[in-house]
Amino acid sequence: MAHLDGSHHVTMSVGSAQEDVDFHVGTLGLRFIKRTVLFDGSTPIYHLYYSNAGGDPSAVLTTFPFRQAGLMGRRGTNQAREVLLAAPSGSLDYWSGRLTERGVEVADAEMLDRRRLLFRHPCGIEYALVGVDDDPRAGWTEGGVPAEYAIHGIHGIGVHVANPENMVEFTTGSLAAKDLVEEGDRVALQVGSAARGGAVELVVNRTDDPGTWRYGEGTIHHFAWNAETLENQDELKFEIEGLGYTDISELKDRKYFKSVYVRSPGGALFELAVTHAEGGWTCDESPKELGSAFQLPEQFEDRRAELLDQLEPIDV
DSSP, X not given: OOOOOSEEEEEEEESOHHHHHIIIIIIXXXXXXXXXXXXXXXXXXXXXXEEOTTOOGGGEEEEEEOTTTTOBOOOOBSEEEEEEEEEEGGGHHHHHHHHHHTTOOXXXXXXXXXXXXXXXXXXXXXXXXXXXXXXXXXXXXXXSOOTTTSOOEEEEEEEEEXXXXXXXXXXXXXXOOEEEEEETTEEEEEOSOGGGTOEEEEEEOOSSOXXXXXXXXXXXXXXXXXXXXXXXXXXXXXHHHHTTOOOBOOOEEOSSEXXXXXXXXXXXXXXXXXXXSSOGGGGSSOGGGTTSSBOOOGGGGGGHHHHHHHSOOOOO
């Protein structure tokens, strides 16, 4: 039977590349694992990857810095809006201090029986550090954050919807979501393993206008689930199409993983991703060298000098 094993990655459109690196590496202490470019379209846009110590599929945040291209997004409803990250439960006081020291405004909250810290990326995207016990994923410790505080990886995604019913039907019927819990304006479900970032939180939002779905600074573009194998991915695609959700793409090769994209009825774009068997992140760099070189897909190699000349220099 087709299944999803928690999350794979989340991809956002952000502001400047250096601002993004400073936030994810300098402030959150994540590991910089890849610098390449957006595969779609002809405009050169960075694609930057961050993760935990092991580069686990359920711990990867990727970004497209769109400020240089001048393309802005609009946060709203019918859109994925909240990046939820898992951190050790006992680390949140540390994180509150660290974020505040670095000029990030932080709010303390209790949701779904867990403490969390609410803050924003410099471009405005909403983040939450969720206190989690017994997470087996190892945080990155070479970025200045001690092991007992380091971020494990993705906890899940928050999707703002005008009405949650269609999304509950989609996630339970197509993604095998379970363990539905309601609290205030939030409906929480679990897709695959909790230890692999499978939380889906549907936030009822009837005040904001619909958000943009295209690329644009300040918005989440898509959230990816780990389909594990190509055979399982195919089966999932056929099942989703068979239920009538036909706004779904053909297979796309993203060099490090292969992907199918589906637009959910709540507006959020979801991806079913399978890491390449030929090494994944390490297909073009050794584990120790991840993120050190500018990587390009074969179709762009003859434009390497041109692309580098057009892209904002970054210092990691």
